[in-house]
Amino acid sequence: MLEALSVFTRMNTDVELLWNWWEEDHYQREHDRVWRILSQWDNGASQREHTEEELEAFEQRLHEDIDKKTKEDRERREALVAELYDKEREGLRLQLLRKEADAGFFRHVLEAPANKAQREDAERRLGESQTEAGRLREQIGDPDDVLDSDGCLPAERREKHLEQHMRYWRHPVLRELATKNRRRFNALLAMPVPDAARMCSECQAPAEWHEYDLSLRLFRSRPARGSTAERLAQLMPGWWERCPACTAYRIGHVWGGTYALPDFTGEQWRAMLPPRLRAIFAPGPVEKKLAKPKPQPLATIPPGPIDEVMAKLQELQAKYPTAQVRQGARGSWELWPATEGPKRKGSRQRADE
Numbered sequence: 001m002l003e004a005l006s007v008f009t010r011m012n013t014d015v016e017l018l019w020n021w022w023e024e025d026h027y028q029r030e031h032d033r034v035w036r037i038l039s040q041w042d043n044g045a046s047q048r049e050h051t052e053e054e055l056e057a058f059e060q061r062l063h064e065d066i067d068k069k070t071k072e073d074r075e076r077r078e079a080l081v082a083e084l085y086d087k088e089r090e091g092l093r094l095q096l097l098r099k100e101a102d103a104g105f106f107r108h109v110l111e112a113p114a115n116k117a118q119r120e121d122a123e124r125r126l127g128e129s130q131t132e133a134g135r136l137r138e139q140i141g142d143p144d145d146v147l148d149s150d151g152c153l154p155a156e157r158r159e160k161h162l163e164q165h166m167r168y169w170r171h172p173v174l175r176e177l178a179t180k181n182r183r184r185f186n187a188l189l190a191m192p193v194p195d196a197a198r199m200c201s202e203c204q205a206p207a208e209w210h211e212y213d214l215s216l217r218l219f220r221s222r223p224a225r226g227s228t229a230e231r232l233a234q235l236m237p238g239w240w241e242r243c244p245a246c247t248a249y250r251i252g253h254v255w256g257g258t259y260a261l262p263d264f265t266g267e268q269w270r271a272m273l274p275p276r277l278r279a280i281f282a283p284g285p286v287e288k289k290l291a292k293p294k295p296q297p298l299a300t301i302p303p304g305p306i307d308e309v310m311a312k313l314q315e316l317q318a319k320y321p322t323a324q325v326r327q328g329a330r331g332s333w334e335l336w337p338a339t340e341g342p343k344r345k346g347s348r349q350r351a352d353e
């Protein structure tokens, strides 16, 4: 009974409770179960059960309360915006978050740089990002008290984004993966509820994802037709969808030139991801790399009577005067160019892999 009451009060808002209710009918099942228990409740005040009408009226009052609170909240926020909203400061805060995500990205690269040139470039860019982030922080003050144009503080948006992450991304993706890809499904299902304080205030991803150039910007409509944004989106794939607080490394990489780290590859990015993110997001390893073609002999002579083999060898000697004769598979003879052909086990193995 108490358990049912507890679930009932939490089943619309408590992310901890709802995190793994990804199946289409899970909510309804719980709702019915809890309702069955609660509707049998006898508080001792009367000896009769609550009627269907009374229970409906109870639910109705609950909804009215919520509507009233929503209205009050909207009015309070409008007053806050009129008094405190600062568009420039909001923009600077986004720049700060992006620089911090950049710094995070280059820090991850530096955990295992591909070579010296890459390490030096990443070190330089890490330094620049940190300097810039420090400068922005001085200018902005506390980034967590910067109000947005809806009158919401970053902490409030993080709470909201955690819930949206669950409802509009986690649950639908789990439903899809359940039948399509069990490996990714299991990885995503095992992901614990992120701490709301560690969510991004600008999109539905945990902030840490942005250090790996992963965004989750749900509810983003397409850029207006004919707008500059539309042209930019065509020129720079991923730009429009990317969260403004996320590192822009990938776009720079695609752009190329000095924007790309020397010798940085998709494979390196994949290796850099924490295991859970890799299991959820990274494309699977290329199933089988195309093997280099195996060297083939110039000619093969099948085993047979000595005169036939000798005749064949003479014929081939005229054609390949410098070739070497080696023993082939199943008693055959093979002619190889003097400098090529399979050597003894081990010597060529690496190059052929």
Ligand SMILES: [Zn+2]
Binding pocket: 200, 201, 202, 203, 204, 205, 210, 215, 216, 243, 244, 245, 246
């Ligand atoms: Zn974000």
